[in-house]
Amino acid sequence: MTSSVPPAVRQLREMALSAAWAASIRAAAKIGVADALGDEPAPVDDLAKAVKADPEALNRLLRALACHGIFDDRGDGVFAHTDVSRLLRDDHPNSLRYMTLWATEPWTWELWARLDESILSGENVFQSLHGKDFFDYLHADAPESAAVFDKAMTQASRLSARRLADTLDLSGVGTVVDIAGGQGQVLATLLEANPEVRGVLFDLPEVVANPDPRLAEGGALASRAELVKGDCRRKVGVPADLYLLKNVLEWDDDSTVDTLRNLAVAAKPGARIVIVENLIDGSPESRFTTAMDLLLLLNVGGKKHTQDGLVKLVSMAGLRVEEVRPVNAYLHMVVATVSS
Ligand SMILES: C[S@@+](CC[C@H](N)C(=O)[O-])C[C@H]1O[C@@H](n2cnc3c(N)ncnc32)[C@H](O)[C@@H]1O
Structure with missing residues (x-):
């Protein structure tokens, strides 16, 4: 006898793990796998070689992303681009590579974990975490993140x-x-x-x-x-x-x-x-x-x-x-x- 998972259960379970979606997009953007994949479908082993990744781990990453329409899993370890995965390429005219990196920068993760505090207080949590204003922190303590931010804004505004x-x-x-x-x-x-x-x-x-x-x-x-x-x-x-x-x-x-x-x-x-x-x-x-x-x-x-x-x-x-x-x-x- 098969028993299907009620849609509401499936929905909430998936959503509660949605940090995995954001982290997967970030990982793909960071290692440049979308740039390594051309117009033709490619075996994951070739992609792994190009981006210096572990082939099995990369296969798992691309498989997870393909569940969301980011890359197309053709089976037997072969992947192709979709319209969405192409936006992770640096050379796409509407590239969102830096936008996705910006949205998932390391500082975002520690903030999300404290959203309940912001909801209760109505205040930001950045000041109490870092002892300074967000933009001061960005330029003084996280210049790499500031550079990602500037590029992300440029990419977003290009649209x-x-x-x-x-x-x-x-x-x-x-x-x-x-x-x-x-x-x-x-x-x-x-x-x-x-x-x-x-x-x-x-x-x-x-x-x-x-x-x-x-x-x-x-x-x-x-x-x-x-x-x-x-x-x-x-x-x-x-x-x-x-x-x-x-x-x-x-x-x-x-x-x-x-x-x-x-x-x-x-x-x-x-x-x-x-x-x-x-x-x-x-x-x-x-x-x-x-x-x-x-x-x-x-x-x-x-x-x-x-x-x-x-x-x-x-x-x-x-x-x-x-x-x-x-x-x-x-x-x-x-x-x-x-x-x-
Ligand atoms: C969300 S971005 C928007 C950038 C640009 N207007 C666009 O749409 O692409 C916000 C901008 O505000 C700048 N900014 C933040 N605080 C500022 C301040 N106190 N005075 C001037 N610029 C500031 C940031 O450096 C950043 O470039």
Whole structure:
């Protein structure tokens, strides 16, 4: 007699072990097995040789990933790519290799184990674990993780930068500042699409030290680009017609309001402030957005916003909200102006 496992039991059992999924994706991204596998299916022994892995252990890893559609198990130890596993390749135009590494960095694991504490307190646990702010830790104690973060942000922004440049009308804008713009993937795309516009990349010192080559000295856009290091929670001090904040206002609410107020102080009269976010209530990707929301609670005491929640914080900073509209399937744009 066969007795099948009730779907609810199977579901919860699998989910409780889902750290294995994340760890498997991380292991595959780290050892570069997706790069070793070409367009044709390949035996695991060849892949193991290419990435210097134990063949049996690699077979087990790929078998586990194939259960989730990451690699295709053709049987007899032969594996092929799927659309998902190809995204782990470095050379894929939409590569998410660094994004997957970032989402599974060593510091994330110790935070997840303490989620219950954050839920009870409503506070981040990073400060009590490491005795310092997340970004201070990243740059002082985990520079390799900081480098992964910067590359991950660049990869993530590559997916939406072109669409953002198409959506954002910069006519009449002389200078745009990308606040906490990472390495400048979005700013470079905006400058390429708007040859009259000058751009400023504003981020922490360690980040602007390693900008997108197009913005760096000798780069194609360098003559229209300026790199400014600073802490936008303290001061911005760069006058401009438009400030962009993409996936930045995800820390505690006080930091969000302080940053927006700092922009209002620096802005030219009538300047626009454009906030681009994955909104909780506007996202077709609620599993991704709600999971990121919890990670933000853990590391910076932050959040992903609802539309109303974000609009309220923008208003609290004394800015006038002009419109909220979609950028693409998963990003929204809140446009505000600085009252003159
Ligand atoms: C989630 S990333 C977003 C990067 C970029 N806007 C994008 O969408 O690709 C957040 C950025 O905020 C920067 N950052 C964090 N704290 C900052 C601060 N106090 N002042 C300026 N930049 C900061 C980080 O270095 C990082 O580049």
